[in-house]
Amino acid sequence: MHPLQVIGAKLVVRAYESDCNPRNNEMAGSLDQANCFTRRGEKSIFPNWPLARCPSSFSASSTRPPPPPRVALSQFPSSRFRRFLDPWCSSVVLRRSRSYALVWHTNPHRWVQSDGCKSRAHQILCIWLSSEDLHAQLKDMIPEQQECLKKLKAEHGKVQLGNITVDMVISGMRGMTGLLWETSLLDPDEGIRFRGLSIPECQKLLPAASPGGEPLPEGLLWLLLTGKVPNKEQVDGLSAELQSRAKVPEHVFRAIDALPVTAHPMTQFANGVMALQVESEFQKAYEKGMPKTKFWEPTYEDSMNLIARLPTVASYVYRRIYKDGQIIPADSSLDYAANFSHMLGFDDPKMLELMRLYVTIHSDHEGGNVSAHTAHLVGSALSDPYLSFAAALNGLAGPLHGLANQEVLLWIESLVRECGEDITTDQLKDYVWKTLKSGKVVPGYGHGVLRKTDPRYTCQREFALKHLPDDPFFKLVSKLYEVVPPILTELGKVKNPWPNVDAHSGVLLKHFGLSEARYFTVLFGVSRSIGIGSQLIWDRALGLPLERPKSVTMDWLRTYCRKAA
Ligand code: NMX
Ligand code: MLT
Secondary structure: OOOOOOOOOEEEEOOOOOOOOOOOOOOOOOOEEEEEEEEEEOOOOOOOOOOHHOOOOOOOOOOOOOOOOOOOHHHHHOOHHHHHHHHOOOOEOOOOOOHHHHHHEEEEEEEEHHHHOOEEEEEEEEEEOOOHHHHHHHHHHHHHHHHHHHHHHHHHHOOOOOOHHHHHHHOOOOOOOOOOOOOOEEOOOOOEOOOOOOOHHHHHHEEEEOOOOOOHHHHHHHHHHOOOOOHHHHHHHHHHHHHHOOOOOOHHHHHHHHOOOOOHHHHHHHHHHHHHHHHHHHHHHHOOOHHHHHHHHHHHHHHHHHHHHHHHHHHHHHHHHHHOOOOOOOOOOOOHHHHHHHHOOOOOOOHHHHHHHHHHHHHOOOOOOOHHHHHHHHHOOOHHHHHHHHHHHHOOOOOOOOOHHHHHHHHHHHHHHHHOOOOOOHHHHHHHHHHHHHHOOOEEEEOOOOOOOOOHHHHHHHHHHHHHOHHHHHHHHHHHHHHHHHHHHHHHHOOOOOOOHHHHHHHHHHOOOOHHHHHHHHHHHHHHHHHHHHHHHHHHHHOOOOOOOOOOOOHHHHHHHHHHH
């Protein structure tokens, strides 16, 4: 392969004679392609690059640098670049940033005459990752967003957003605006918007595995982090980057194995996440000492590594508990969600599509929900993303939050056990009332913010109508949609009688064979890492401070109200 050759449709390689600084030479190809510049040289090959960054084995004064050692090109963020570089056999990365990588390599096919002897051609290859690279985009965006926040604070810092009532203080801060959360916003009637895009808009705009398919969660990750809709190449690059980060250290599995196999899957999963923390880049960098302006960089590394590694940890938990510990290795040809489904043991193409949809829609739900808020709170103490996310998982494991998906399927299964599958509307009503009268909530219904049917429920319903319209459990879920809201309304106190995301997810998974309800919240957790990880990066990039709201006692409230009256 010759360096001047155009490789595939994406890589443009040009011979380049003088300055190879990619920042100064935006010459090859379009910006949404990865541009590669090559420069040949036997000596004085580093006029523009700091020598301190070169391998110690050679310097600018060397007439003929020794061939660089063979290095694993796994240091590259994308397997595409690895594939591209492999044919040159021996290459060494001289300098690597997120926006470009400068590589010294020896071309085994090309010999040059120099100082009277023949040697292999050495070349400097500069790969500009440019817009293919998420980190580079973020780096460009951050100063601008920091300025926006500074301006907002300076110009509007004293503007009131509402009154805090005693009710709000007593009732779990409901309706109190108190958090900055950039990645998504929840409207009580419309539902979630990810960086301004509704779920149907995401389904239309985000790249899919095949045309017309469900969005790839990698695309959503890109959107949450940058606010921009990525193209397919960018999403494929991100898939490859996540794959290259996905290796889970052995001790994580041993940490999970230390728990009884009967431990709840969420306990095993959270334990695995805590074990992953051993590799935190943020913790290492903080211990060494780093300026506040750099905090976001190791947070990025940790968040991306965490997101990348969770499917392996989560599927290990599943296979350990339910499949006699028979682990299925990752398939690097698959995207993030499809590979997760594959490692769990489900390869039906429709299940892969379901997993893409599932991971996308569960990823983020603005900042005030228990899991996201917990991560934000813990992260505000500069606890690293692993610690923050493990804390979030423990909140997600509660039945009023993420565990509701487990509760819904168990509740429906117990209904079927009691009344059979051909249940009448009256039987269904009786069952709902029986649940309420026993002091339990109807799982999957109601919400702290939403006041209409959750659009996440609606898109799952549409998925079911398309792929499994005759599934008996789907039919039951549809009947419950007719029966439950009027009953909850009749109860008088329920602010939102409509179904939320958890009312639907279980029956879809069950249809494709993933029927172990106790495991469902782990799937929710894997997905939630995408929203939480993205926001943690922005928390650190924007320099958000320690979260520390004021609390008061009942006595304080009484005295205050007496004085105010
Ligand atoms: N079944 C029975 N009672 C309910 C329900 C329900 N589905 N939803 C709300 N209520 C009750 C609630 O318990 C409260 O009763 P009380 O005054 O006796 O304490 C009353 O109605 C008022 O609650 P709301 O203000 O409507 O709801 P709140 O914001 O406090 O709670 C949930 C929101 C989601 C915790 C609540 O609706 C619920 O418990 N739903 C069932 C569990 C569930 O599906 N959770 C999943 C939420 C989504 N997620 O994935 O996290
Ligand atoms: C979520 O996805 O986090 C739930 O819908 C709960 C919430 O938003 O409060």
